[in-house]
Amino acid sequence: MELIVEDKAVKWFEEEVGRAEGAGIRFKTMIYGSSPVQDSFALQVEPTEPHSPIVTFTSDNGLLFFIEKDDEWFFKEHDLVVSFNNELNEPKYIYRKDGVDLN
Known part of the structure; x- marks a missing residue:
């Protein structure tokens, strides 16, 4: 699994979410949503300190x-690429x- 955050997305997170001392941006599971990799679960963002990260950027x-x-x-062995719309x-x-985007 790989995590990639593109420059424009980094800038957005800095401006909109901010940066607390010692904290980073966690991508985590949210119940009652949908995503291309899981039914009934979505991705959410939380500014917090890491505890047991499996992948970092x-x-x-x-x-x-x-x-x-x-x-x-x-993530079902998918990489997460955070781009910007x-x-x-x-x-x-x-x-x-395997080099194929689900979106």
């Missing part, structure tokens, strides 16, 4: 993004497996 300016071991099941002015989440 650190931006050039030091902002940490991560997925905890507890949420590994959600210029029209909606928000992050876009792409699930990728």
Whole structure:
């Protein structure tokens, strides 16, 4: 599993979510949603400190993004690419497996 956060998305997270001392941006499971990889579950974002990350991404300016071991099941061995949707002015989440995007 790999986590990639593109530059425009990093900038959005810094401006909209902020950066607390010692905290990073966690991508985690949310009940009652949908995603290309899981029915009835979606992805949510939480600014918090990492505890048992299985994958991390650190931006050039030091902002940490991560997925905890507890949420590994959600991704079903897919990589997560966090891109940016210029029209909606928000992050876009792409699930990728073996070089193929599910979105």
